[in-house]
Amino acid sequence: MSDTYSKARQFIYRNARPLDLARFQYHFENGSQEAVLKTLAVYQNEDGGFGHALEGDLWHPNSTPIQTWVGTEILRELAVFDPQNPIVKGILNYLASGQDFSNDFWYGVVPSNNDFPHAPWWSAGADYQATVSYNPTASLASFYVKVGDKQQSFYKKAEEIVAKAVKSYMASAKPEMHEISCYINLLVDLREMDVSALFDYEPFKEKLIRDVHDSIEKDTSLWQKEYVSMPSHFMKNQASIFYAGIEDLVAFEVQLIQEAQLETGAWAITWSWTDSRVNLRSVATGGSLRW
Structure with missing residues (x-):
């Protein structure tokens, strides 16, 4: 490397x-x-x-x-x-x-x-309030529960949001990948806390592992070409609870990272700003954007 x-x-x-x-x-x-x-x-x-x-x-x-x-x-x-x-x-x-x-x-x-x-x-349409999801709510609420003061009035509300978020997740089909990432944050934030009064930790963890594995695009020919889920979207290292069972996909992504690097040192982006109203196309520049 x-x-x-x-x-x-x-x-x-x-x-x-x-x-x-x-x-x-x-x-x-x-x-x-x-x-x-x-x-x-x-x-x-x-x-x-x-x-x-x-x-x-x-x-x-x-x-x-x-x-x-x-x-x-x-x-x-x-x-x-x-x-x-x-x-x-x-x-x-x-x-x-x-x-x-x-x-x-x-x-x-x-x-x-x-x-x-x-x-x-x-972009916010007229129905923006009707299209909410637990992205980023699940992640923000779990951050508050992990870090906040239990004596503050909002703490109880944050716990309620966490409980509702997990209940919604357990009753639903697999969410899209960004929402799954927020639930991963929730799991990691609260794994060392006693959350038994809010939700059942183990079933939540097991469903999340299944959903992460199911969300990863198995057609690897699309990786680095289209905006699809790859292992690195959900895990940072081999110690992750999501690693077992997808070792080959992780190894393939590592290899692809080396093979797909451009001469500039960057990697091609797989998305663009296509809103004709602003008529802008973004070019990745190390985490920011250049017009």
Whole structure:
């Protein structure tokens, strides 16, 4: 992997946002957690939520649930769950504020998205409130339950949302891959907590393993060509509970990563912004977008 790594590293150093460069350095070089947090804080607003295109397909400067979810993903990546950390405290305040929240859902799409450049899947139609899912609600609620203060009034509400999310999941067919990822967060967030009053952990875990395996596109000729699920969408390493049973697919993806790398050090994207109203096509640049 040395040549693959070297070319990817060069691409990242040339093109990445400071935040994503700091994340790369943290994981693969001698970078620090503090450097990532310092750069992440730039995207946080006074209300505690995140904006300013932290989600690269949504150039919304104000706080939205989906951009705040991206913030929680980076905190999970760093294993930062200290409720006294200013970034964490801000997120908890934002989630409890009721902003873009109704009927126990944080809206993945909000009307003000339409005022800023964004991918078509972040456009808000008149029925945006009727098309909610547990993406990102399941993940945001479990983050609050893991990190929040049980004495705060919103904590009980967050527990109720977690219970409803799992109940909905257990009664449903397999969700789409992004929603499954939110349920994976819920499982990981709460695995060391006593959740017996909220849901039955083992059946939830077993269904999630089945759904992850079923969601991975088995026609590997589509990988790196179409926007389909691959093992890396659901797992980060071989210690994952999802690894057993798909070892061959993981090995194939590792091989494909090496074979599909472009001379620039990047990989071709498998999606585009096709909304004629904005007439924009995105080009990946190490985690951000260039027009």
